[in-house]
Amino acid sequence: MRQDRESPAWSTLLELDDRPEGPLHRRLCGALRSAVVGGRIAPGSALPPSRVLAADLGCSRWVITEAYTQLIAEGYLEARSGSATRVRATAVPDQRRPHAKPRVAAPVEFEMLPGMPDLRAFPRKRWADAVREVTASIASSDLGYPDVLGHPRLRERLAAYLVRGRGAVASADDLVVCNGTLDGVVRMCRVLRSAGHTHVAVEDPGWSRLSSAVSAVGLTPVPVAVDRDGLRIDRLRASPRTRAVVVAPAHQFPTGTVLSPARRAELLDWAREVDGLVLEDDYDAEFRYDRRPVGTVQGMDSARVALMGSLSKTLSPALRIGWVVAPPRWAEAMHEAAVAVTPPPVIDQLAFAAFLDAGWYDGHLRASRLRYRSRRDLLLAELASALPGLEISGAAAGFHLLLHLDGRGAARVVHRAARRGLRLVDLDEYRMGARPGPPALVLGYGNLSDAAVPEAVGRLSEAVRTAGISRTRE
Structure with a gap:
């Protein structure tokens, strides 16, 4: 049977x-x-x-x-x-149809897409231990409908970590647990719209889903250019109807730039001048290789900056745990708006709280930082050997970098790489404007094993060569 x-x-x-x-x-x-x-x-x-x-x-x-x-x-x-x-x-x-031929896609052997951490390194045993411990000891009352703001224990532990590890100004009363950074942006945008805001600035190039989320809430996304020092504050000032901006100061996506100290001060001056709000996306900020991780802008002015973060780049996007630390002026409105939302599962929240208590999260971040730095160094060495002369930027932090291509043809390289089983992404995919910018590839290496780096770079080199792009700068 x-x-x-x-x-x-x-x-x-x-x-x-x-x-x-x-x-x-x-x-x-x-x-x-x-x-x-x-x-x-x-x-x-x-x-x-x-x-x-x-x-x-x-x-x-x-x-x-x-x-x-x-x-x-x-x-x-x-x-x-x-x-x-x-x-x-x-x-x-x-x-x-009798004459229809099924589509046969080339198998993907190597993925160098940005934004994905090393999923092989997820601490399965320790996470399972935390879930097992929490499940055995959880109070019966915690098995009912969850607190829409997040479980108090996690909010306390997380606020303490953000103060200690990220230099933030945070308390459990101001922190809301959500389902990731995008969810946090949506919640804040709803509050902004209720307060009369009509436009929200976003970095360009930037995370495409971010501008879509702003539009979905009913606000107008305003693209603001990014250069080697980060967000162009002069361009931000050129949009008088904009009084809120989403920015990733510690490691901008996808360019990898770090907002310079002068720009940080300019950004906060702008927020005070327009009575505005900065939504700080603390994107993979824990992974800095040339010096200690850069602290949050929120720690410089907690009255003007809302801090957002998640576990998607440090542990796994599958956990769907994120947070928002709202300024006191906006915290009450955030709490009221949270009534109609669903927080992450309580057992997962408490497991992460236990993870923090045991010091496992700090240990995982230290090990990940060493692993990504070693893999980045290997990738840089292979690129220098296979594609000498091509400029590389944004490699000081995170787990992706930019490979700048002489001439036009990033899209052709992506196409030829796909035919060789290598999945890449063109920087133009993240631009909001219709006009393409200087050709470049966004190379992610977070979920690429060390052993796969030489072969992946070899196939990338072949794709560049067959796309007719010179390997040497003029």
Whole structure:
């Protein structure tokens, strides 16, 4: 029976009207036939034993056996001794056009997409231990509907970590646990709109989903250029209707620039002048290789900056745990807006709190920093050997960098790399304007194993060569 139930069709909805014409076994036969032809019962699926289906439908077994027998005769079902009655594998012919050729995509052997941490290094055992400990000790009251602001224990532990590890000004009262950075941006934008804001500035190039989220809330995203010192504050001032901006000061995505000290001061001056708000995306800020990680802008003026972060780059995006530390002026409105949202699962929140308490999170960050730095150094060495002369930027932090290409042709390189099993992304994919910028590739190495780096760079070199881009700068 276990073998027969591996792909059962026992729960398929059979559309049997109580008052149609015709006997029940014919109506059942027609319902089963329609389910097979319509694809609701897949080929090879096992049908329920006659006595089980008879009990479910409130009829005699004779009705079921008659229907099964008719469909076996028609070729829709097959019956084998000692096994369940099944849908015949060839019961429904291939409905595709006879001359249609299936699309065959080249298999992806190497992914160098940005934004993905090393998933192989996820601390499975320690996370499982934390979940197990929390599940065994959790109070019964915590198994009810969760606090929409986040569990108090995690808010306390997380606020303490942000003060200690990121130089933030944070308390549990001002912190809201959410489902990631994007969720935090959406929540803050809703509060801004309620307060009369109409425009929100975003970095350009930048995370495309960010501008989409701003638009979805009903606000207008305003692209502001980024240069080697970070966000152009002069361009921000040129938009008089804009009084809020989303910025990643510690490590801008995708350029990898770090907001310079002078720009940080300018940004806060702007926020005070326009009575505005800075939404600080603390994107992979823990991973800095040339010096200690840069502290938050929020720590410089907690009245004008909302700090946002998540575990998507430090542990895993699958955990869906993020946070927002709102300025006191905005905290109450954030709390009121949280009534209609769903926070991350309580057990996961408490597991992360235990992770922080045990010092495992700090240990994981230290180990990850060493791992990414070593992999970055290996990648830089391979690029220097295979593609000498091409400029590289944004490599001081995070786990992606920019490879600047002489001439036009980043899109061609991406296409040729895909044919060689290497997935890349063009920097233009993150630009808000229609006009392309200087050609460059965004190379992510977070989830690329050390052993795969030489081969991946070799295929990248071939793609660059065949795209007709010179390896040496003029």
